Amino acid sequence: MSAKSAQTSRPLSPFMLGPYYKPQLTSMLSITHRLTGVALSVGTIFLVAWLMAAAAGEQSYAAFSECASAWYGQIILIGFTWALSFHLCNGLRHLWWDLGRGFDLKTVYATGYAVVIVSIVLTASVWLVACCL
Known part of the structure; x- marks a missing residue:
C-alpha cells in the first residue's frame, strides 16, 4: 500500500462527525459549548437593543417590549437563558x-449529563420565577 492511498483512506480529523467518527457525549458537549458561546455573543445584541x-424613551421601549413578548421574542429569550446556563455549567x-x-x-460522563440536566433546570427555574413576578 502506498503512502498516498493510506492517507486518503483515513479521516483527516477525529472531529469529522458522520461516517468517520461516532458522535459521543463529550464531543457533542464540546461543540455545544462553542455554539452557546456564539449564541451568547449574538444574544448580547438583543440585550444591547433592550x-x-x-434609553430612547417610552415609545421605543414599548416597541421593543412588543417584540420581546411575542412568541419569537420569548423563544430568543428562553434560548439565551439556556445558552447562558449551559455555558456557565x-x-x-x-x-x-x-x-x-x-x-x-x-x-466525565456523569458531569456531562449533569451539565445538560442542571442547565435545563436552571433555565426552567429562571422562567418560573420570571413568570411569577
Whole structure:
C-alpha cells in the first residue's frame, strides 16, 4: 500500500462527525459549548437593543417590549437563558478539569449529563420565577 492511498483512506480529523467518527457525549458537549458561546455573543445584541430602547424613551421601549413578548421574542429569550446556563455549567466543569480533576471516563460522563440536566433546570427555574413576578 502506498503512502498516498493510506492517507486518503483515513479521516483527516477525529472531529469529522458522520461516517468517520461516532458522535459521543463529550464531543457533542464540546461543540455545544462553542455554539452557546456564539449564541451568547449574538444574544448580547438583543440585550444591547433592550438597553438602547430603554434609553430612547417610552415609545421605543414599548416597541421593543412588543417584540420581546411575542412568541419569537420569548423563544430568543428562553434560548439565551439556556445558552447562558449551559455555558456557565460547562465552564465550571472545565474549571474543575483545569484543577486536574474529573478526567476518569465515569466522571466525565456523569458531569456531562449533569451539565445538560442542571442547565435545563436552571433555565426552567429562571422562567418560573420570571413568570411569577
